[in-house]
Amino acid sequence: MIGFASLFALGVIIVILVVLVMLLYYFPLGLWIRTLAAGVPLSIGALIRMRVIGVPAGLIVSNLVRARKAGLSLTVDQLQSHVLSGGNVENVTLAMIAAQRAQIPLEWQRAAAIDLAGRNVLEALQTSVTPKVIETPTFQGVAQNGIQLNVKARITVRSNLDRYVGGAGEPTIVARVGEGVVSAVGAAIDHKEVLEYPDRISKAVLAKGLDAGTAFEIVSIDIADVDVGKNIGAELQTSQAEADRRIAQAKAAERQYAALAAEQEMKAETQRMRAKVVEAEAQIPIALADAFRAGNLGVMDYYRMNNIKADTEMRGAIGSNVSDAPPTEIPK
Secondary structure, eight states: OHHHHHHHHHHHHHHHHHHHHHHHHHSOHHHHHHHHHHTOOOOHHHHHHHHHHTOOHHHHHHHHHHHHHTTOOOOHHHHHHHHHTTOOHHHHHHHHHHHHHTTOOOOHHHHHHHHHTTSOHHHHHHHHHSOEEEEOOOEEEEOTTSEEEEEEEEEEEEEOGGGTTTOBOHHHHHHHHHHHHHHHHHHOSSHHHHHHOTHHHHHHHHTTOTTTTBSEEEEEEEEEEEEEEEEHHHHHHHHHHHHHHHHHHHHHHHHHHHHHHHHHHHHHHHHHHHHHHHHHHHHHHHHHHHHHHHTSSOHHHHHHHHHHHHHHHHHHHHHHHHHHSOOOOOOO
């Protein structure tokens, strides 16, 4: 019996401890005392409800006390709703306090929307108070005289809280400024104009209103550095001259091959003509034999024909020798 009574007492003690721990967890006595000491009283039921729905009561109480001491009239429901939506309630509360101190109108709904959009509302407010400088990469533009210029700029921007939700970010600002810089350099007749008056690029880019639809307002655009790059015009002319030379060479080679082909055709035609002449000469003895047999040609006629042929060849040889001999000097 003694053993059973001891086990029963031990079980009762364990149950009492478990119940006490659960009561202390769901009944945050320390937080309740803290709210009373801070002058921001909350009911025990409100604290218990936070624990039941899984809201960190300590985080809610800390930010509520911070906001009330700063003079902000935030409610427990606003803080709980933002926590349950997955937002950073501490950042939003600090941003609201900073906006009040800087006398910048910022409502809780707008601050919560900026935070839920995935952007740092505290950083956005700080950028709205203190403008931010964005260092751009090197933009390469070509003036009308063919000289390339490498331009680097500094963009000073201020956050626009009205357009921060849904507005484009820094990459869009940098891309638009780069397009404006390249366009302004391309509009210059001579690259020396850009080197002497770089502020013309800033004025031309600012006049385009590049911050439209973005989360920022461009305060200024300063040209940090301008360097002379390549002579694009000369390189293009050189490339064009090289291309023209290659085209001319190709056309000359085409004409050369066409002439060689024509020469080969003429040689082939000459050989065909010679073959026909040889063939015709081979038919002469046959024709002479036929003429002898038919009685159309006598022996004396054949000799006279040979004499005429020999006489013609002799006169041709004499004529060629005379034409090749040097001219004789006529005596004075």
